[in-house]
Amino acid sequence: MRIFQFWKKNKKAVVAIDLDTAIPAAIIKVGGLIDQPEEFTAEAKKSAAMLGEEALALFPRYFFGTELEQSIPMLYEVAFGVYDWTQYKAVRILTRLAREGLQTDQIVDDIISHVDDFRYEAQMPTFYFLSGLTGNKKVASLLQRHFLENLEYDPIDAFDIFENLYRCSPDVAMRHADFLKAIARGEGLEGRSPLLDGAIGTTDENGKQEYHWPDDEPVEEHHQLRAAIFYYRLHPLDEEVNRLLDHWEVNHPEENVRSCIGKLREEGQGEG
Incomplete structure (x- = not known):
């Protein structure tokens, strides 16, 4: 066990830090803020000040050496513990390690054994992270199962999982490609509120309800367009989708939207 001792400026006292615990904990804490640049920078500075310069030489071992395996149990505690906003970030790190060949089978098995109990907010990102394990049969089987289960409840959640399934295993996903044509026709979307997908609702001066995405992308027939475009990229000569x-x-x-469709089809014709 390596112990690093440093002097606190405000007290002439020695504080002992167990680097075997402190460094992995700092990596997880800072890494969990990767999508929040300001918080990431602040926490990185805070951790660096706590650990001191002497710890810097040890960090590469936690990314490239066997000691990273010592931090995996800490990741498991976050990934498979009580839900909070850091859960899916820990899963993201675990799936990245699996993609790089570190305990791939064990990590995949453990995520699969827990993911059914995840809350929706952690489950859907987990499906996306797992899909990066391209060609993994266990992941493909999991995604296919959840795709089929969600068909009964929410075709749009099923669509999102289908995209992940295609990323992981195109051959398996293509068995269900006709599902895209059903979505493109609008089947199962009758009466679905855009608010379910994160759209913002407003009311105009005449009392008419309108919706738009935060980036102002139009909501009209959004999912039908997504599905038609996806299918068109797979089968550009399909008559129904072209209609x-x-x-x-x-x-x-x-x-x-009209312009994007025109460009898409020009590209498709050029490839053909």
Whole structure:
């Protein structure tokens, strides 16, 4: 066990830090803020000040050496513990380690054994992280099962999982490709509120309810377009999907959508 001792400036006392525990903990804590640049920087500075310069030489071992395996149990505590906002970030680190060949089978098995009990907020990101393990049959089987289960409850959640399944195992996903055509037709979307997908609702001066995404992307027939475009990229000569795209290219109320469809089809024709 390595112990690093340093002098606190405000007290002439020696504080002992167990680096075997402190460094992995700092990596997890700082890494969990990767999507929050300001907080990430602040926490990184705080951890660096606590550990001191003498600890810097030890950090590479936790990324490239066997000591990283010592931090995996700490990641497990976060990933498979009580839900909070750091849970899916710990899962993200674990799946990255698995992609790099570190305890791949064990990590995949353990995530699969826990993911059914995850809350939705952690489960859906976990499916995305797992999909990066391309060609992994266990992951493909898990994603296919959840895709089929979600078909009964929410076709859009099923669609999101389908995209992950395709990323992981195109061959398995293609067995269900006709599902995309059903979504493109609007099947199962009747009466679905855009608020379920994170859209922002507003009311105009005439009392009409309108929706838009935070980035102002139009909501109209959003999922139908997504599905049609996905299927078109797979089968650009499909007659039904081309009829749908013909309609939207001419009639969709948003000019940028009409333009994007036109460019997509020009690219498709060029590839053909």
